[in-house]
Amino acid sequence: MEAVEHYLSKGDYRNALRSALSIENEIRRLLALTEVLTAFPRDEVLSHMLDTLESVKGAPEKALAYSILGRALYILDRDHDAEAYFENAMHIAQSIDSPRVRGEVLAGIARNLVLSDRYTDALKLFMDAAELLQASRGLSSATSSLIKVARLIEKSADEIPNEIALEFYKLARNVYASIFLNLQAKYIENKIKLIEDVLRRGRTAVEELLDKGAVESAVSMMRFLPLESRAVSMLELAYWLYLHEQGRLGRKVFDDALEIIFVGKFRPSDRELERIARRFLRIGFLEEPLTLAGVIRDDKIASELLGDVALAYARRGDKARARSIAEGILDESVKNRVLEALEGESYVGHEQGLPLTGCGEERGAVPEDGGAREVQGEVEQEGRDSAGEGDDS
Secondary structure, eight states: OHHHHHHHHTTOHHHHHHHHHTOOSHHHHHHHHHHHHHHSOOHHHHHHHHHHHHTOOSHHHHHHHHHHHHHHHHHTTOHHHHHHHHHHHHHHHHTOSOHHHHHHHHHHHHHHHHTTTOHHHHHHHHHHHHHHHHTTTTSHHHHHHHHHHHHHHHHHHHHOOSTTHHHHHHHHHHHHHHTTOHHHHHHHHHHHHHHHHHHHHTHHHHHHHHHTTOHHHHHHHGGGSOHHHHHHHHHHHHHHHHHTTOHHHHHHHHHHHHHHHHHSSOOOOHHHHHHHHHHHHHTTOOHHHHHHHHHOOOHHHHHHHHHHHHHHHHHTTOHHHHHHHHHTOSSHHHHHHHHHHHHHTTTSSSTTOOOOTTOSSSTTOOOSSHHHHHHHHHHHHHHHHTTTOOOOO
16 A cells, blocks of 8 residues: 555556555455546546456445445545445345444444545444444454544544534544543543534634644644635645744645635635735745636736745746746736836835845744844734634554
């Protein structure tokens, strides 16, 4: 599986497919082929999965294999076929005599339903699996199976991007508590309370997590913010992370926010996007404002922002990039003004009305003088101003 992931990370789908096909265990091979299919959605990959399914023996393995194929068909937007495969998986699972094995298989099918975004169906199936295993508690192996299922439910909850995750967390907590794993149950209980707080208070609760330095929790809780404000909040969080030297995490949050903007029906206003873009620009991050300028629909706003980004690149000494950006500006008056400034090298001072911070050689550099304190003060002030806003198998 590691070889498959390695090739996929490099975009080498052919070698990823070959590596997946070399896996002897059929279930593991199907899982690897599903990863390939996710990155490389081709009927050729599905054909190999169907061939593998034919060689799977044993009812538990067969049931899991059918659910993996169902998940793969959802990836290909073949929903009707996917449902048929999940139905076959359930039919085979119900024929398994051992309650413990049947419970584990039902949990495996539920996991594949989660990965197919069928959260409600998955939750019900996880409940059935837990109930079945609870009834088999006389066996020591049933307790071990309950632990596995609880961890699978918790893992699924961590990946669900909306408030239905709460129901998964509550189920995981109850399963842990039933087998006296009190530390795990307490940990899940604290997470539930945190989610409920974010659902109640919105962005304010997330900002408080950041103030406490609980960055990972803040990032995790972002998914529970209302959709209409989530993208803006995530962009602001990305800015905060960059400002506090959490660049890797900041970039991930920034990219996730863009995904929401591009595929979701809730879109921030052009002025909101411009405001956030200029905050990035102020601390010396240029790629992010450049990207946001491409999202802004108003040509005038986007052109003014692109002009400032072009001049910032010129101040860094990258005149070729500056001119390339300037040439792409749609508003002719802004384009001519920026090109004239680049030709006359009049961008080096404050006469353009541009901020003087963040113009060092390094990306994201903030001045070592009072400029850094001014930026930090701005962040704190804006935080106060917006405190009341809602925003494998």
